[in-house]
Amino acid sequence: MRLRRREVLRLATGATAFGLAARPAWAQAYPARPVRVIVGFPPGGSADIVTRLVAQALGERLGQPFIVDNRAGAGSNIGTEAVVRASPDGYTLLSVTSANAINTTLYRTLSFDIMRDLVPVASIDVVPQVMDVNPSVPVRTIPEFVAHAKANPGKLIMGSGGVGSSPHMAGELFKLMAGVDMLHVPYRGVAPATADLLAGQIQVLFDTVPAAIGNIRAGRVRALAVTTSTRSDALPDVPAMAEFLPGYEASSFHGIAAPKDTPAEIVDTLNRAINAALAQPKLRAQLADLGGTVLPGTPADFGRLMAEDIARWGRVVAFSGAKAE
DSSP states (O other): OOOOHHHHHHHHHHHHHHHHHHSOGGGSSSOSSOEEEEESSOTTSHHHHHHHHHHHHHHHHHSSOEEEEEOOOGGGHHHHHHHHTSOSSSSEEEEEEHHHHHHHHHOSSOSOOHHHHEEEEEEEEEEOEEEEEOTTSSOSSHHHHHHHHHHSTTTSEEEESSTTOHHHHHHHHHHHHHTOOOEEEEOSSHHHHHHHHHHTSSSEEEEEHHHHHHHHHTTSSEEEEESSSSOOTTSTTSOBGGGTSTTOOOOEEEEEEEETTOOHHHHHHHHHHHHHHHTSHHHHHHHHHTTOEEOOOOHHHHHHHHHHHHHHHHHHHHHHTOOOO
16 A cells, blocks of 8 residues: 555654654753763862863863762772763763773772773873972982982881872882982871971972972972972972982873763763863963863873873882782
8 A cells, every 4th residue: 555645654653753763862952951070089189170170171161060979998909890881872971091001900800991091082281290398308409319318218208199099109219210219298288298298297208399399399398399290380499309309200191081881972072072171261371270181182092191101100000019908
């Protein structure tokens, strides 16, 4: 039986409507509701500060709130696992740092693999760390510090944000290359370690520039060197560690990742939005003031950076003998 033209049009219209209704949720305008960005550290640290700046920019650009959710613990592994187990719908993202790369070799019983279970979205910036001392330590330069540490082996206390954290690894690399012995005391996050540095309970702390720069500028701590091959524009009067220890490099990155199987369309939307935000003078200036160098790029670029960082810090973990507690 032949169908009348009107019936053909009605069926075609119905099929089109069904096709639209059957489209997956991500094909609708993304984001259609608030997005959580999980930070694996307490408020106040470098990852928290940078992520909040980017989250605000994303909210303004994409029209939905990007809410920072601090899930501290186990060197950021608690927050990371929460994202790995989350629905891959673009509404739960992870603030990724060098700590995630370090944890890959530091922890031997992780229930996830960041290169397998996360999809890179975008890098944000690269930041140097900085070696701070309490003003009571009678040194003002790296050579003076090395001489002081060698004259007092094991007596200087070096704090960190936790075993295997990027500040810990930067300190271990310094110990290796300078040939000094310091007692490492891990804290549950950089904020409590900073509090004890200010109080004189510890003498040395390696920290990212965004988290430390306020205390440096206020004169509450003394910065001896940034942990990169060149000086930081945010701290132009502070020498680079490589000026004294050639080849020393201990920068950290910030970026965003999502659970594996997150649709490519969502990843691309977020990547474009982050790169566009990083191109804006306001955010660039904010990150530069914190010592960061913006690092726009593709998801594949960020994936390569993550893989390179895993290999680099794996060597330092092996030297230090650090083990997750």
